Amino acid sequence: xxxxxxxxxxxxxxxxxxxxxxxxxxxxxxxxxxxMYLASILLSLAGxxxxxxxxxxxxxxxxxxTTAGYIASIFTxxxxxxxxxxxxxxxxxxxxxxxxxxxxxxxxxxxxxxxxLPFLIALLVYVGGEGVGKxxxxxxxxxRTIVSDPTASYDSKMDKAYPGFYTAMQLIKELTPxxxxxxxPPQANxxxxxxxxxxxTYFLYPRKVLNGPLEGAPKVDKDTYIMIxxxxxxxxxxxxxxxxxxxxDANRIWRFDTQTKILTELTNNYDPKRDAWDWGLIEADYx
Amino acid sequence: MNSLLPIxxxxxxxxxxxxxxxxxxxxxxxERLGLAFLLGGxxxxxxxFIAYNLGFSLTxxxxxxxxxxxxxxxYVLSHRHxxxxxxxxxxxxxxxxxxxxxxxxxxxxxxxxxxxxxLTAWDSLALYDFRAHAIAIDHNLKFMENSIYxxxxxxxxxxxxxxxxxxGGVSAQGLHAIFFASLIVxxxxxxxxxxxxxxxxxxxxxxxxxxQLFEHATFAYTNLPYVTYLIAGFCxxxxxxxxxxxxxxxxxxxxxxxxxxxxxxxxALPIVIWEAWKRKSLxxxxxxxxxxxxxxxxxxxxxxxxxxxATAGVDGEKYSLDNIPRIINSIPAVISYLRTYIVYPYHxxxxxxxxxxxxxFQTKNSRLIWLTVLSILTFGVVAGGVMxxxxxxxxxxxxxxxxxxxxxxxxxxxxxxxxYALYLRYDRGYGKNN
Numbered sequence: 001x002x003x004x005x006x007x008x009x010x011x012x013x014x015x016x017x018x019x020x021x022x023x024x025x026x027x028x029x030x031x032x033x034x035x036m037y038l039a040s041i042l043l044s045l046a047g048x049x050x051x052x053x054x055x056x057x058x059x060x061x062x063x064x065x066t067t068a069g070y071i072a073s074i075f076t077x078x079x080x081x082x083x084x085x086x087x088x089x090x091x092x093x094x095x096x097x098x099x100x101x102x103x104x105x106x107x108x109x110x111x112x113x114x115x116x117l118p119f120l121i122a123l124l125v126y127v128g129g130e131g132v133g134k135x136x137x138x139x140x141x142x143x144r145t146i147v148s149d150p151t152a153s154y155d156s157k158m159d160k161a162y163p164g165f166y167t168a169m170q171l172i173k174e175l176t177p178x179x180x181x182x183x184x185p186p187q188a189n190x191x192x193x194x195x196x197x198x199x200x201t202y203f204l205y206p207r208k209v210l211n212g213p214l215e216g217a218p219k220v221d222k223d224t225y226i227m228i229x230x231x232x233x234x235x236x237x238x239x240x241x242x243x244x245x246x247x248x249d250a251n252r253i254w255r256f257d258t259q260t261k262i263l264t265e266l267t268n269n270y271d272p273k274r275d276a277w278d279w280g281l282i283e284a285d286y287x
Numbered sequence: 288m289n290s291l292l293p294i295x296x297x298x299x300x301x302x303x304x305x306x307x308x309x310x311x312x313x314x315x316x317x318e319r320l321g322l323a324f325l326l327g328g329x330x331x332x333x334x335x336f337i338a339y340n341l342g343f344s345l346t347x348x349x350x351x352x353x354x355x356x357x358x359x360x361x362y363v364l365s366h367r368h369x370x371x372x373x374x375x376x377x378x379x380x381x382x383x384x385x386x387x388x389x390x391x392x393x394x395x396x397x398x399x400x401x402x403x404x405x406l407t408a409w410d411s412l413a414l415y416d417f418r419a420h421a422i423a424i425d426h427n428l429k430f431m432e433n434s435i436y437x438x439x440x441x442x443x444x445x446x447x448x449x450x451x452x453x454x455g456g457v458s459a460q461g462l463h464a465i466f467f468a469s470l471i472v473x474x475x476x477x478x479x480x481x482x483x484x485x486x487x488x489x490x491x492x493x494x495x496x497x498x499q500l501f502e503h504a505t506f507a508y509t510n511l512p513y514v515t516y517l518i519a520g521f522c523x524x525x526x527x528x529x530x531x532x533x534x535x536x537x538x539x540x541x542x543x544x545x546x547x548x549x550x551x552x553x554x555a556l557p558i559v560i561w562e563a564w565k566r567k568s569l570x571x572x573x574x575x576x577x578x579x580x581x582x583x584x585x586x587x588x589x590x591x592x593x594x595x596x597a598t599a600g601v602d603g604e605k606y607s608l609d610n611i612p613r614i615i616n617s618i619p620a621v622i623s624y625l626r627t628y629i630v631y632p633y634h635x636x637x638x639x640x641x642x643x644x645x646x647x648f649q650t651k652n653s654r655l656i657w658l659t660v661l662s663i664l665t666f667g668v669v670a671g672g673v674m675x676x677x678x679x680x681x682x683x684x685x686x687x688x689x690x691x692x693x694x695x696x697x698x699x700x701x702x703x704x705x706x707y708a709l710y711l712r713y714d715r716g717y718g719k720n721n
Contacts, residue, residue: 116642116645116646116649116712117642117709117712117713119642120639120642120643120646120705120709120712121709123635123638123639123642123705124493124639124702124705124706124709126635127493127497127635127636127639127701127702128493130498130635131493131496131497131498131499131501132496134498135393135496135497135498135501136496138400138498138501138502138505139392139393139396139400139501142399142400142403142505143396143400145400145403145404146399146400146403154289154405154457154458157403157405158405158407161405161407162407198412198413198414198417198436199412199413201417202412202413202416202417202420205417205420205421205424205430206421206424206425206430
């Protein structure tokens with residue numbers, strides 16, 4: 001009997017904390033809920049008295065409903081946003097998972113299973129429930145994206161992932177020979193993507209990619225090109241947008257409109273005051 | 288989705304080349320397919336790499352020749368060692384069909400999502416997939432021979448991706464869902480042999496719906512393929528027969544062909560030694576050679592290059608006993624790091640060790656004992672490794688997410704252990720009648 005009381009008490013505490021937060025019981029009632037959970041689990045070793053089949057079945061069904069409810073909550077949270085469930089229902093999913101474990105554990109014990117088997121099954125349900133909910137959410141989100149635009153090309157998908165940057169890379173690839181050296185901005189805010197050598201190399205290989213200096217012109221050689229980049233990241237420091245920051249002698253310069261994928265070619269030198277574009281390219285003049 | 292055909296072609300090629308080897312080990316036809324994929328992919332890419340070191344370019348032609356030679360080798364071996372197929376027909380009930388359907392649903396979804404989404408994960412772009420593109424363009428590895436960063440991982444995944452690109456694919460990401468499928472098929476088949484159809488399906492469902500693994504099946508990192516080879520390897524090592532020990536050792540060796548820094552391959556050594564001790568035969572230690580051979584193939588290429596490039600540790604630290612005080616001082620930070628990145632993200636799986644350990648004492652089942660020991664040793668190896676790292680690298684605690692991914696294999700290991708323990712304690716004779 002004492003075990004049944006402990007089980008009910010632990011479930012009640014877990015239930016309270018499910019609708020509030022972990023530590024609620026300790027804060028308001030002065031006893032840590034975790035100790036009660038542990039006590040109820042250990043007291044299950046004492047065995048259960050003869051309980052009515054109806055009670056046993058009810059407890060089992062409650063644990064099944066709890067499992068289904070938990071999976072549904074996790075799934076819903078994973079297809080909306082973090083804290084969605086708490087904000088709408090005041091159910092704390094972390095403590096709900098604890099409640100799930102306890103309900104499955106006690107349901108198995110009450111249905112005449114010895115301590116270890118319920119413990120293992122409850123743990124499998126504990127990890128399995130979270131896994132099923134989150135996996136189903138991941139599946140739903142992924143399939144929803146596919147269904148929204150099933151015939152999207154790889155280019156359009158990359159453009160969505162890296163707006164502006166991906167198209168700029170494709171245009172640079174079209175305009176430059178494979179033996180070219182491409183200077184990119186220094187890897188610093190606000191050029192954290194377009195200044196990232198590894199990232200740019202992925203798209204432009206086998207072209208050689210080098211970071212240029214913040215001030216001053218990069219060293220020019222045959223087939224040298226210099227990226228024009230305003231900076232795709234929000235400015236967080238002292239460095240202003242726009243690179244390169246000095247005039248550069250050029251055979252040609254191109255302005256990229258990454259929305260329409262239109263190039264504008266000009267045959268003047270690069271002037272940062274006049275040519276401060278979002279994206280572009282300079283074919284450096286080398287003699 | 289214009290990479291589907293290249294991915295299908297590469298997968299089919301791997302299954303064909305790996306099939307004779309899988310035939311030697313597996314009776315179940317689905318298991319053969321899953322195992323063939325893993326062995327075909329691992330063996331052909333290793334042999335392709337060996338061919339490169341012998342002077343051949345990395346082209347589709349050279350790969351095809353290597354694959355044919357690999358297949359012929361497997362065919363000769365399988366013909367010399369006839370396998371008697373003894374698999375019995377399964378009696379599927381409605382619940383079993385439902386469980387199979389949910390697993391297939393998860394795998395199909397992972398494949399569709401991985402194939403549809405572009406490759407955007409950082410390590411894929413900067414390392415694994417970049418190397419693949421470079422290989423597909425240059426047909427050699429010269430681009431990486433002067434870069435510590437590009438040399439930091441072996442080549443299996445990059446070569447796999449390169450194959451897809453060489454035959455016209457745009458994204459090789461969908462291949463990772465097929466690794467996931469192979470993992471599930473192999474684990475299912477092993478569990479079925481150890482338990483029964485129902486428990487095997489429960490294990491398959493739990494692994495298919497573990498979100499950490501599912502998500503890794505939708506992007507192109509090396510962690511999931513590594514976990515696949517490692518877990519498949521352990522499952523075969525613990526399956527009892529010598530042919531399983533050979534296959535398991537080969538798979539463990541091939542896991543090092545994906546990621547070599549992780550020390551978990553060491554956990555295979557005591558199992559192989561124990562199997563040899565059980566049979567009182569030194570010859571049974573030969574499978575250890577397979578593990579070391581695969582590792583040697585990469586290390587013999589990598590080590591001389593690194594010796595030229597690297598002078599000391601990454602942060603300029605020298606490896607010396609002077610770092611021991613720093614290791615000792617780091618212990619509180621290491622404990623906090625382990626709790627945050629190793630224990631907490633997988634706390635449900637680690638907690639399973641408690642009842643499973645007690646079941647080990649109760650059942651005295653050697654397979655369950657080994658599965659439990661593997662989990663405990665895994666934690667020990669990780670804890671020890673992090674402690675040592677803390678002494679030599681000042682940025683040791685800044686790559687927590689990497690540590691979390693490194694320990695990913697505890698998920699299928701714990702689930703296999705849990706389902707197997709459940710069967711040992713719960714079976715009501717379902718397996719005996721099925």
